Every structure is written in structure tokens, then in C-alpha cells.
Amino acid sequence: MPQISRKNDYAMRIPRIGLFLLLGLVFLVCACDCGAIPRRASPTDEVTTSSDAPEVTQEFGPGERRVEVPEALPGNPPLPGITSPNAATERRLREALARKPEGYEPRTHHQEDGVPRFVNRLVLETSPYLLQHAHNPVNWFPWGPEAFERARREGKPVILSIGYSTCHWCHVMERESFEDLEIAGYMNEHFIAIKVDREERPDLDEVYMRAVTMMTGRGGWPMTVVLTPDRRPFFGGTYFPPRDGARGARQGFLTILRSLADRYANDRETLLVDAEQMSRRLAESSQYAPAAPVPDGRVLVNTAISLARSFEPRFGGFGRAPKFPQPSRLIFLMRYYRRTRDPGALHMIEHTLDKMYRGGMYDHVGGGFHRYSTDARWLVPHFEKMLYDNAQLAVAYTEAFQLTGKDPYRMVTREVLDYVIREMTNDGGAFYSATDADSMTPSGHSEEGYFFTWTPAELTTLLGAEAARVVTAVYGVTPRGNFEGRNIFHRPRPDDVVAADLGITAESLRSTVASARGLLYEARSHRPAPLRDDKVLTAWNGLMISAFARASLAFADEGYRDVAARAADFLLTNLRGEDGRLMRSHLDGRSRHNAYLDDYAFFTAALIDTYEATGDSRYLTEAVALARLLDDHHLDPAGGWYTTSDDHEELLVRDKPSRDGALPSGNSVAIANALRLAEFTGDHDHREVAERALSAFAEPMRRYGAGVPLTLSALDFYLDVPREVVIVDGPGGADLARVIGESFVPNRVLMRVTEAQARAQVGLIPLLEGKVALDGAATAYVCERGRCELPTSDPNVLRRQLSAVQPLIPGGSPEPLTVRR
Helix, strand or coil, X not given: CCCCCCCCCHHHCXXXXXXXXXXXXXXXXXXXXXXXXXXXXXXXXXXXXXXXXXXXXXXXXXXXXXXXXXXXXXXXCCCCCCCCCCHHHHHHHHHHHHCCECCCCCCCCCEECCEECCCCHHHHCCCHHHHHCCCCCCCEEECCHHHHHHHHHHCCCEEEEEECCCCHHHHHHHHHHHCCHHHHHHHHHHCEEEEEECCCCHHHHHHHHHHHHXXXXXXXXXXXXXXXXXXXXXXXXXXXXXXXXXXXXXXXXXXXXXXXXXXHHHCHHHHHHHHHXXXXXXXXXXXXXXXXXXXXXXXHHHHHHHHHHHEXXXXXXXXXXXXXXXXXXXXXXXXXXXXXXXXXXXXXXXXXXXXHHHCCCECCCCCCECCEECCCCCCCEECCEEHHHHHHHHHHHHHHHHHHCCHHHHHHHHHHHHHHHHHCECCXXXXXXXXCCEEXXXXXXXXXXXXXXXXXXXXXXXXCHHHHHHHHHHCCCCCCCCECCEECCCCCCCHHHHHHHHCCCHHHHHHHHHHHHHHHHHHHCCCCCCCEEXXXXXXXXXXXXXXXXXHHHHXXXXXXXXXXXXXXXHHHHHCECCCCCEEEEEECCEEEEECCHHXXXXXXXXXXXXXXXXXXXXXXXXXXXXXXXXXXXXXXXXXCECCCCCCCCCCCCCCCCCCCCCCCCHHHHHHHHHHHHHHHHCCHHHHHHHHHHHHHCHHHHXXXXXXXXXXXXXXXXXXXXXXXXXXXXXXCHHHHHHHHHHCXXXXXEEEEECHHHHXXXXXXXXXXXXXXXXXXXXXXXXXXXXXXXXXXXXXXXXXXXXHCCCCCECCECCCCCCCCC
């Protein structure tokens, strides 16, 4: 197996900015999201501190600690480039540092005995990403009026830096530039610097990422945008090396800063014209095509054809390296296959899912998927793990199990969800956001992927020679390794082939591997773990709640049902304001930021899924209430929903997103929610709202359906005749529920209730009127638009009732897909 190195793989990576125009100068910028590169200290890193500075003392509450923090003295400013520090602000920041809880670790090399030399305004924030930068020598501000008012008052441009806590190249730029005293001093003297966590403020990220993409043709994180004091962008990019020549760049960040500062001082009118033009382009890009008739099934066929053309036949997935999982496309294809039974669609689904879970992007020791693969083979991942990726992939594998009955898909789903329970769930039952790509090596260096990789010697020491021989063969381990001299586990060959080569039975192989995985997981747990971002995001939790709820039905697992319900209860308790509206983010007992479209849409879907899993009408009632709040504050009367509410901070543009990317579009999920709620409640207002949204997004569905696969999945629901399935519980109820769980019927709503619950829920769900358990046995009712087939207590009859499918195109079937193999 060829050695794969991350040190020179920039040509493989995205996001990146290629050749880039900077104020008339063309320079080459390196790619983002590559391998870890140890920081080399700059000559400017020498710091002297005053030994006779007074100390801050105060009273401390429970769980807080005393940190002796020297206060800055006149003539020794707290941050480079700041000649007149505000004494009150400095004291407030240092008191905030002194009150940090036990275990707080300043993330900076400018410190002594755990006490940071520098403190900036980000120390007052709760975002893990912002706190990572709280001790840079940069005079960072959080996004807000204070920063822009200061920029206006001082006549300076604003540097806006957007990233997130587990972003590898955000860490690199921090080490190289934001910790560099010379660069930080120049930023402080000539700019107002703002840090934003894109996960807490997706609204800002959407707007300014679009601007950067317009300027450069590329996007990514860390994102750097330079703004006027009225928030208009005139320059942008992603990662910048610190100085000329670094990483092959002709111009480094410091040179770029100097050029921008010079132009702003001496040619400001030109820059203001550029900013105005860019703002106008952003506004124009937010003009949506006029509403059109809702498309018919042919748009689904055309999209399936488009996906077949971009399908990569050898390793699955769509397009070339780097490869992202894109579960939304697989979810669409599963619905297409159900309607058409097209073998090409099934091949794209299975081949991609098989290659992904057998590749190195999957964590074969601890479960869960890494962010994406840097190569075409799904072998070398970007090692961060995101909650939203694992949630969507768990749903995709669950549905694939329902569609095919293949046990490996159930196994993968269980391993993903068990990983989330074990490593990504807080004491209240909610889910953490992510873990970092980087971890510490035994030599004390931060290195991407070390935590997850192995050498043959490590395996022999931990497992013994015979077990190591089996594990080595199963996971493709070689002395040379496949990543920086170490091995990323992957499964290049089927178990029965490996077992035959080893001269053992397949059962013996599986037993040995299962035992070895436990030992390896235990050994790995003693390594320094990657940083975990502990904040709770409403939208991402919504995705994971749906994954648990849906898996609980598919696998008849009450434990997963309880996990979903507990997380939903946490959000309902902790992430709602006094007015009942949602909040975006929660950490350390504090909830912050008004919620966005994604938060409402994903959590509403989660509540519907949790109702289907539990039968507790409280969750469906809450889903209806959230859908109404979304309509009240985000709905565009012309169709669809805006990212931000009607009372949100006014930005340059108000987005109404349609594309499904790493995260689903909030609009695609909101449409599906409205259609499902219409089926549950009989309230046609929900269906009309969904219909207007489908009409508003008709043009995107027709022009680039592969970019809106979940909107097309909602369209499939709309064009179908959805099943309304009621199970009135009694003896045999588990058998009927198992048929529902194992059947792939995406266009349906489910009510599993007792007779007493059915009577109590009639006001919410009129279809429950008169539904009883016949002859005392559990009874299933399969209905379409309120008209029900004969009730049954026979699982086989129920399975047959569920299996009927409406044709995608009335009067005929589409031509079979041409899929390369």
C-alpha cells in the first residue's frame, strides 16, 4: 500500500484559495484542512513581564479558583500595539480570568506557570472557539456594536476572522499569526479585530462566506474578511501563511495587512467603492427566482441521472478527492429506488456506504465517522468528528438497513450511536458538538491523527503476537504504515478472504477482532484525547435526536428511544427563552443567541421523530408550536423561510437557503416537517406552507437538483400518497412495531398508542378517532388521506399493506440509470 503523507497534499484539499487577486497583486495561497504542522517559535516570541505588578484579589464562589494575575503597569501595555489601554477594561478582563473554574487552561504559549501574559475581550465569552483565542496578543472583540463603533471612531477597517473550535487550519493560523507579537501588534495598531464562532453565528458565516467565494472562487475556514466600519466587505480569503515565502506563498499575512492598511489610509475612496459593489453583488445573489409550479416526478428522475453521471465507480461517492460523505444524496437515492426499483440507484447507495464504513474515514476502534476523506479511497480522513456528520450518517445507514435488510448497516449505525452515548453526551443527556483533528504525541507535539493511528509494534505489545497477526491482516496494517509512518485502520478485504489467508474460521476472526477492539479502545483512552467542543447546539442536537429516535424504531431498541427523549427534554428545558422561542447554543449553564432556521427546523423534525418513537403527544404538541414560531418569525410570504428571524440583527442580506451541504438546508427540513405535520394534524395550512416553499424552490430543483437532494426528498413526499399508520397497542404490539421499523416507508407518519392515548390525542390527531385494539390484540391501521385499509393484527398482512408503492411517473417507469461500475 503506498505511503500517504499529509505534509504535501495541498493539491488534494478543500477549502482552498488558488491564485488570488489582492488589490491588484496576484499571489498563491495554500490550502486549508491539511495535516498538522508543528509551530516554530518566532524571534518575537520573547516576552518580558513585570515582577512587581500588583495582583488582583477578590471573593470566589463555589467551583471557582484563585488565579494570581499580574495587572499591567503604565509603560507595559497588556497587548502589543495598544498604546493607551483602558484600565477599567483591563481590570474587568483579568478579573474574568481570575474567576475561571478549576481546570481552565489558557491556550497560548505566552504564559508562565499557567498564567497567560495576555487577556482580551474573548475571555468574557462562552464559545469554546472564542475562548481558544482569549489569550492571543490580538485585541480581539466579539461581534457586536462596540467593535464597529470603535472602528468608526478610530477610522480603521475591521478584520473579521471566522472559524470553529475543531478546525485544524484555524489552529495553524492562530499559532503562526495570531500568537505572533509582530503580526498581532500590527493588527492592533491598524485594525479592529473581530472573532466569530461560525457554529454559534451561522448567519454571519453564510453572508461573509458568500462574499469570500465571490472574491476568490473558493471558501473555507479560517475565513478572513476585511470590512468597512459599516460592515461591508472589500477583501477576503481563507488561511494565510504568516510571512512572505511561508508555505510557498509569495505574500504572507503581514504583508497583506500592511498593503490593506496603506490602501485604507491613502486610497480609501477606492476601497469604499469596492465594498459598495460587493455589497450590491451580495444583495443581488439573494434575489430568488420567482415562484413556479411545483415540479413533477421528472425532476426526481433528472436528478438521479445527474448523480449517476458524477458517481465514482471504484470507491463510490460523487466526484473526486477530497470526498465528503454527502448522506443527503444517498437518502434521496433511497427514495428514488423505492419508487423505481432501479438497480443503478441501489448500486450507488450500497457501494458508497460499503466503501465508507470499510475505509479509514470510519473509526474502527471507537465508532463514528471522521469529517471527510482527503483521498478518493476513503482512506485518509480529516480526523475531526462532527456531531452533525455522525447524525446524518446514522440515519443513512439506518435507512439502508430498512431498505436492504443487510446487517452491516445496522452494525455501523449502532457503533455510531454507541460512540455518541459514550463520548459525546453530557450529564443532562444533550450532545456535544465535535472533537478536534489534532491530539498530542508522546513527545508533546500537536499532530493530526495520532490518537487514532497505530504501529505494528504497538499492536503486538497490546494484543500479543497471534491477535496482532489477525488485527494486522483485517485492518491493512503494514510496517511502513499509510499515514506519517503509522496506520489508519481500514478493511480492504472481506473477512472470509482474510480468514482463509490466515488459516482460521471467519467466526474465529470476528471473535478475535471484537476482543482486540476492546483492548485497543482501552489503550487508546490513555492517550491525550483530541479537544472536545462541549457546547450544545440546538440544530445539531436535533439531527442526533432524530438519529436515535429513528434507530430505536428500526432496531426495536428502547434504550435509543430513551436517549432521544432525554436529549429532547434537555433542549425543551434549557434552550427556550421565556417567550418560548428557541436559543442557539448552551454551555456551562448559559444559553445564548437567538435561534436560526436550522435550529427550528432540525429540532422540530426531532420532536416529530421522538413522538413516533415514544407515542408521547407532548413532543408532537411542541413540534406544532415550534413550527408556528418559525412561520411567525422566519416565513417569507412568497414561500420558504429565512435563516434569521424578523427581529434579528440586520445584516447585509437576509438569506433564504436552499442548498444541502455538510448540513441539510433548513428549508428542505422545514418543508418535510410541514408535510408531516399536515398528515398528523389534518391542518391543511401546513401543507399549503410546504407547497408555497416547493413552488419558491422550483427553479433550484430543476436547475441543480443534485444540490438540493433533501428538498427533492420532501417533494417525493408531496407527490406521493403518504401512509398514515396507527398501531393501537396490546398483545402482539411489539411484532407489529418491528414490521414498521424494519420496513423502508419514508413517506409515512406513525402513531403507536394505547387506546387511552388514542382517545386523549384525538384533538391533536383526528385520525385516532375510533381506533381501538380489536379483540384485545394490538391492531394496525394503514390509511391514506384518512381512508384506512382493513385493520390487522397479522404482521405479514401489515408488511404487505406497507409494501405498495405509487409510481413515480404516472403511466410508466423512467429509463434505467446508466451507472459506471
